[in-house]
Amino acid sequence: MDTHTDTQLPDHGPACRSLAGLLDAIDDKQLGAPTPCPDYTVRELLAHLVGLTVAFRDAGKKALGPTTDTPPTEGLPQLEDGWRAALPAQLDGLVEVWRSPDAWQGFTRAGGVDLPAQVAGIVALNELVVHGWDLARSTGQAYEVDRASLEATLAFLEPAAASAEAGDAPEGLFGPPVHVPADAPLLDRVIGLSGRRPDWRPGE
Numbered sequence: 001m002d003t004h005t006d007t008q009l010p011d012h013g014p015a016c017r018s019l020a021g022l023l024d025a026i027d028d029k030q031l032g033a034p035t036p037c038p039d040y041t042v043r044e045l046l047a048h049l050v051g052l053t054v055a056f057r058d059a060g061k062k063a064l065g066p067t068t069d070t071p072p073t074e075g076l077p078q079l080e081d082g083w084r085a086a087l088p089a090q091l092d093g094l095v096e097v098w099r100s101p102d103a104w105q106g107f108t109r110a111g112g113v114d115l116p117a118q119v120a121g122i123v124a125l126n127e128l129v130v131h132g133w134d135l136a137r138s139t140g141q142a143y144e145v146d147r148a149s150l151e152a153t154l155a156f157l158e159p160a161a162a163s164a165e166a167g168d169a170p171e172g173l174f175g176p177p178v179h180v181p182a183d184a185p186l187l188d189r190v191i192g193l194s195g196r197r198p199d200w201r202p203g204e
Helices: 013-022 041-061 083-098 117-139 147-166 186-193
Strands: 107-108 114-115
Touching: 013 083, 013 114, 013 117, 013 186, 041 083, 041 117, 083 117, 083 147, 107 186, 114 117, 117 147, 147 186
Parallel strands: none
Antiparallel strands: 107 114
């Protein structure tokens, strides 16, 4: 992943680097461990990441088809052999696609949902940031994300969280928001808005 950033558009590169940096330290014995996603073990979380990196890469290219049309709720994702090589390459591919201004234009599809490309790009960033935290916390690793990615994710999550608290929002990408103090670290605030406890540990 290179260091080029278009200052006019969110850049998925830093979040992808943070996530990719976790992979080498994951032991196969940890694949069955729990995650903050109640239905996912580490194995299913990794499989979800493999799938979403392809889906959002193709969404950015407007290459609509099976990878962009399948809802993520259709059964537990299956982790295929070769994920250790596939996932970093797919993260690189996602970064490259969304660094093109064309990726942010018009409409596209992800998870079987048609939506503006600008929204799809932010949803992809949100998934990378939050699931990166999930993976780090589940495997006992430190997790650092750049401030720009956190601020973009916070801005995406805040309106949905406010609607959920008001009781007039449909089920969102994640669970109901968890209260986090306003002066908490930015990452903790993002994680709370995504429906997770920032102090979550395996076995809790």
